[in-house]
Amino acid sequence: MNRTATRLIAVLLSIVFTGIALTASAQAPAVKEIQRVRRVPAFSYDKTALPAAKPWTAKRFKNSPRNFQFAIIGDRTGGANVQETFKLAMGQINLLQPEFVINVGDVIEGYSDQKAELHAEWDGIDKLLNTLEMPFFRTPGNHDIANKTAQEVWRERFGATYYSFVYKDVLFMVLDSEDGSRPEPPPEMKDKIAEYNRLQTEDPEKAKSMLAGFMSDEAVIASLSKPVEFPEKQMTWIKKTLADHADVRWTFLFLHEPAWENPSESFKAIQKLLKKRDHTVFAGHLHYYDYDNIDGREHITMGPAGAYFHQEGPGNVDHIMWVTMTDDGPQMGNIALKGIFDRKGLDPELFGAYDRKGAEPAEEAEDK
Numbered sequence: 190m191n192r193t194a195t196r197l198i199a200v201l202l203s204i205v206f207t208g209i210a211l212t213a214s215a216q217a218p219a220v221k222e223i224q225r226v227r228r229v230p231a232f233s234y235d236k237t238a239l240p241a242a243k244p245w246t247a248k249r250f251k252n253s254p255r256n257f258q259f260a261i262i263g264d265r266t267g268g269a270n271v272q273e274t275f276k277l278a279m280g281q282i283n284l285l286q287p288e289f290v291i292n293v294g295d296v297i298e299g300y301s302d303q304k305a306e307l308h309a310e311w312d313g314i315d316k317l318l319n320t321l322e323m324p325f326f327r328t329p330g331n332h333d334i335a336n337k338t339a340q341e342v343w344r345e346r347f348g349a350t351y352y353s354f355v356y357k358d359v360l361f362m363v364l365d366s367e368d369g370s371r372p373e374p375p376p377e378m379k380d381k382i383a384e385y386n387r388l389q390t391e392d393p394e395k396a397k398s399m400l401a402g403f404m405s406d407e408a409v410i411a412s413l414s415k416p417v418e419f420p421e422k423q424m425t426w427i428k429k430t431l432a433d434h435a436d437v438r439w440t441f442l443f444l445h446e447p448a449w450e451n452p453s454e455s456f457k458a459i460q461k462l463l464k465k466r467d468h469t470v471f472a473g474h475l476h477y478y479d480y481d482n483i484d485g486r487e488h489i490t491m492g493p494a495g496a497y498f499h500q501e502g503p504g505n506v507d508h509i510m511w512v513t514m515t516d517d518g519p520q521m522g523n524i525a526l527k528g529i530f531d532r533k534g535l536d537p538e539l540f541g542a543y544d545r546k547g548a549e550p551a552e553e554a555e556d557k
Contacts (some may be wrong), residue, residue, distance in 0.1 A: 210253055254515070257357050260287040260445075261510040263473045263491035265314075266293040266332045267382075274507050274526060275495035279320050281529040282509065289323050291361070293473030294330025294445030298382050299339055305396050309344045321335060326354075328363050329447040330474065335367075351423055353430050359514055360437040362430060364444040366417045366472070385497075416453035417446050424455060439518060440468040447472035447490045471510075471518060478504035478523070494526065 226426070232250065234243075260282055265275035282290060296318075297310040318325045321332050327333075329350045334340045335343075343350060350365040385399055431440070440463065448456040449470065463486070470488045476499045478492035491510065498505045507526045530536065 245253060255357060255517050256513060258287050258288045258511065258513045260469055260514065261491060262292050262475055262494045263508070264293070264493045264496035265329065265497045266295045266298045266330075267476065270495050270497065273495065276317055278494050278507075278509065280372065280531075281526060283322050284318070284529060284531055285511070285524075287323060287511070289326065289356075290321060291326040291363075291443055291471075292328055292456055293443055293471055294328045294366075294463060295332040295473065295496065296327070296330070297333055299332040300335045300382060302336055302338045304338060304342055307339055308346075311342065311346055324359070326363065326443075328443045328445055328473075329365055329367055331367050331508065333530050334365075351426065353434075353435065355434060357514070360430075360434045360440045362427070362440065362442050364419070364427070364442060365423060366419075366444040366448060366474075368423050368444040369418070369420050416451050417444075417448035417456060418453045419455040419459065424458065427459060428462060431466075435466075438467070438516070439514065440466055441519075442468065442469075442470045444472050445489070446474045447479075449481065449488050467518060475499060477502065478506060489521075 194512070231252065237405075258454075262275075262278060263280070296314050297307070299307065299310065301307050327347060329343060334343050334350060340350070349365055350368065353360060353362045355361070381399075434440075442459075442463070449460075452460070464484070468486060469485070471491060472489075473491045473493075475490055476493040476496045477490065479490040481488040481490075491503055492506045492508050494507050494509065506523075508523050509526065511522045513521075513526055
């Protein structure tokens with residue numbers, strides 16, 4: 190190697206090592222700051238001022254790094270209410286700051302066989318969902334994938350109709366309860382939904398009457414009572430997913446229709462696969478909150494978040510469920526949407542969305 194080449198290599202090595210030294214020097218304050226922050230305790234107080242008795246209880250802080258919180262939200266559609274309760278819920282969820290949100294299906298009205306119409310509906314709801322500050326996981330409902338065209342649109346936009354993910358050693362499985370087991374909807378379904386939504390504004394009493402007639406229709410009753418079947422392909426995926434994640438600390442299943450109400454043979458097979466593992470199952474579809482404990486396992490039907498009410502009773506509530514995953518299992522609390530409002534206070538203009546019964550007009554309240 191000649192002298193010129195040797196000098197060139199020496200210069201290059203000097204530049205490289207100088208750069209490394211400068212980079213390390215520049216990073217040093219940042220590293221020190223991180224180390225300093227890590228050394229600061231999460232909780233501290235003046236021990237000289239409080240050497241013995243303390244004005245707080247002795248319970249440990251609920252801040253295990255293995256714990257996490259997520260929210261579950263029910264149906265928006267099947268007659269989305271004109272007060273736009275689901276839209277209000279997006280802002281309320283942002284106030285609560287869960288780590289993610291899962292829906293149990295039915296966020297568009299659907300039932301169209303025109304791709305352009307379906308894409309337009311999804312564009313609108315996706316714009317709304319993007320106002321959330323955390324991920325939103327979808328579950329397909331009968332309104333979302335009502336027919337072959339709607340199923341194609343779903344797959345174009347979102348990929349699979351059933352899928353799974355693991356978060357902090359917990360398995361989440363989203364099933365497709367509409368996977369070939371449901372009858373094709375009547376061709377007039379789309380027009381009936383449009384008429385019902387129009388009547389909610391123009392003639393609410395007529396809308397209620399129309400809904401009552403629909404829910405008492407023999408074909409509707411037969412459809413609702415038909416067991417939900419899971420085809421062989423989905424069953425194979427369910428078996429493999431469970432086998433591949435045999436050691437997770439908990440398993441959550443989400444599907445649109447509460448298949449346990451009238452279990453098919455395929456759903457009984459799913460229950461058998463789950464029998465020896467800790468798990469919880471969630472569904473929607475009925476627009477009415479319900480709780481079932483089956484062989485020591487919780488099965489929960491979510492109430493709506495803007496969809497029309499199917500029946501009267503205590504389960505008739507717009508709500509979200511707040512789930513905190515702990516080492517002892519999930520802690521679950523239902524929060525009525527009318528019970529959440531921001532730091533500025535309750536907005537009277539939103540009474541219709543907070544509470545479906547609405548607020549009393551000022552004149553009526555004064556008369557009482």
